[in-house]
Amino acid sequence: MVQWNLIIDEDALASVLPDEYAKLARPVAGALAVFLEGLADERQNAILAAQAALPAEVDISGRLAVLAKSCPVLHKLGQILARDPVLAPELREELQQLESLPPTVAHGTITNTLNRELGSLPQLGIELVEPAIAEASVAVVVGYTQAVEDTTRRGVLKLLKPGIEERLAEELELAARVGEYLDHRCEELGIPSLDYKETFDQVRDKLQWEVRLDREQQNLLTAGRIYAGEPRVHIPSLHEYCTPRVTAMEWLSGAKLTDHDHEDKNTRRSLAALAVETLLAKPMFSQDSDTLFHCDPHAGNLLHTDQGRLGILDWSLVGYLTEKERVALVQVVLAAAMLNASEVVRALDVVATSVGDRDKLQAVAERWIQKVGRGSLPGLNWMVGMLDQAYQEAGLRLGPDLLLFRKTLHTLDGVLHDLGIDDDRLDSVLLQHFLRQFIAEWPQRWIALPHWRGFATRLSNFDLARCLMETPHAAARLWLSQINDRLSAFQQSAAPATK
Structure with missing residues (x-):
């Protein structure tokens, strides 16, 4: 098992925090260690290999960004913090790259997943546009064209990444463990005695919806109704090819x-x-x-x-x-x-x-x-x-x-x-x-x-x-x-x- 508490550098973490928050470097390092040590061994080894492959001159900001890419929960957390002016500019710049990553899921995997979810793409008249547009924490987005009557319709298909449900479920359970760790060591870590587990549980319950694309489709319909009278706002409309793991919607160019x-x-x-x-x-x-x-x-x-x-x-x-x-x-x-x-x-x-x-x-x-x-x-x-x-x-x-x-x-x-x-x-x-x-x-x-x-x-x-x-x-x-x-x-x- 990887001893993450010996690897994570508290001083390096403190360097990307303002002086008034530097004292939080120790609890953050401890929480990260608890989270990473709870992952399956193969995932820990893959994360460690990715860190070892980085050039020696890569600083803590770059290493944290690479770490965030490896875990959906950390990826989402990185997106949340990417625009926070409290953090050092170099860390924010690295984290902002998490907002829209180049796709890593193979085109063949995307095609196979969509054929399984929607049926034969050629029979539906759907032609995927290579390469995929972007990749986020739990999904990948690919463009498509389809002949509809006398016109060609452009759209995008958002589909869950392979195995993401299991990985997210594992990490969300670990979030509760992190909360318990902080609750039991408030005095030792020099942080306020608060119910951290309750807060982590609340966030966990919300993040579970990230992989429920059918729920997102309902949200899109609701948002479309709310902003229907706003000519300056554009909410993508849904197309008919939607499942709990795939959302088909309008292409927005910009x-x-x-x-x-x-x-x-x-x-x-x-x-x-x-x-x-x-x-x-x-x-x-x-x-x-x-x-x-x-x-x-x-x-x-x-x-x-x-x-x-x-x-x-x-x-x-x-x-x-x-x-x-x-x-x-x-x-x-x-x-x-x-x-x-x-x-x-x-x-x-x-x-x-x-x-x-x-x-x-x-x-x-x-x-x-x-x-x-x-x-x-x-x-x-x-x-x-x-x-x-x-x-x-x-x-x-x-x-x-x-x-x-x-x-x-x-x-x-x-x-x-x-x-x-x-x-x-x-x-x-x-x-x-x-x-x-x-x-x-x-x-x-x-x-x-x-x-x-x-x-x-x-x-x-x-x-x-x-x-x-x-x-x-x-x-x-x-x-x-x-x-x-x-x-x-x-x-x-x-x-x-x-x-």
């Missing part, structure tokens, strides 16, 4: 959103705004009780089509925001705008599955309220920062869909960064969309019951009245906060210098 050559900054800003409105604002301000959102909006799944539209691919991993969750998120933002930390905690109580330490949660909320008092916009970026800290320090636990929504936000924020758009753009677009919705629903408010929150903004008339009444208190809290900051600054400047 370039990755981040690869398209946009010399005009206004064009880039327009595309960024469209992506935020489509992938975040649309589900956030939907009037449906449960609203679907795309959980994997990395650059490989976002196209700027030849028709100038935003094409959204890969709907295998989706989440749903409930009306209760969206109401709570709006209440958090509202309470933050009123500089009321206690109301922030009360709103989080509505959606939290558990809270480890309520006093610490209050302290975290108060620290982030201070940021608002100093000029930070209490938008989604602010909220995610607060939730991350509450997770680490107060043991705040959220449901799996809210965890995935946080991941969606981080991933999309990274895409905007690669488009050359500043970090505040995401919240700015969401605020503009919110204001448009608020203005549009104003006439209906005259006849709505005080506590009714059926509006797209999820704000009741009572919420608005309460804000008006609390405005003087918020102004007083802001004034006291500024006085306290000035006193603290004065005391620090007046303190005698120490040698």
Whole structure:
């Protein structure tokens, strides 16, 4: 058996993390060792051989990227982290290659699989286009043409890679083992005492859908209905040749959103705004009780089509925001705008599955309220920062869909960064969309019951009245906060210098 704990270099891992996260190198190294040691011997040997085949000068970033290609779960994790500005640029650059890999599955294997799943391709009039278009963590995508009446139809076939169901099942079971490892060694590893296994279990349950292509087909149909009235958005339509292991769909011609050559900054800003409105604002301000959102909006799944539209691919991993969750998120933002930390905690109580330490949660909320008092916009970026800290320090636990929504936000924020758009753009677009919705629903408010929150903004008339009444208190809290900051600054400047 390979002794992975002796091979993984903690110092090298720490080198691709910022200073404030360098202490996580040890638990990350330990978790990787537990995960890899649980794999079947032949898989461990293949991974080790791939690492040994790399030139000696390949750094930790390149080695991690090669490792991620060997395991579907690590591959998906690498895609999630690829746009995270917290990581070193060289690591992000390596991980971004995981978003769309050159195909490694042999064309003969693809043909045999499709003949078995769909029937004889020649009899169906389907001709595959070589080579395959791309390969992802669990599937490979190949183009095809088919004579339909007097025209030639172009499409793509997405099929599961050979043996992927078994490999993914093995790795997802190991994820639970990693959670148990972290739970039992919190003090030894110097990490907060949290229920890591529960979090890994939640993510595992969602990732199981990655190999259910019939579920993705339903998601595509749902997304098609949701965005049917959006002329700037293109969701691929399904073709008739679909099975639980193969999805046939429309061909979208274009370039990755981040690869398209946009010399005009206004064009880039327009595309960024469209992506935020489509992938975040649309589900956030939907009037449906449960609203679907795309959980994997990395650059490989976002196209700027030849028709100038935003094409959204890969709907295998989706989440749903409930009306209760969206109401709570709006209440958090509202309470933050009123500089009321206690109301922030009360709103989080509505959606939290558990809270480890309520006093610490209050302290975290108060620290982030201070940021608002100093000029930070209490938008989604602010909220995610607060939730991350509450997770680490107060043991705040959220449901799996809210965890995935946080991941969606981080991933999309990274895409905007690669488009050359500043970090505040995401919240700015969401605020503009919110204001448009608020203005549009104003006439209906005259006849709505005080506590009714059926509006797209999820704000009741009572919420608005309460804000008006609390405005003087918020102004007083802001004034006291500024006085306290000035006193603290004065005391620090007046303190005698120490040698």
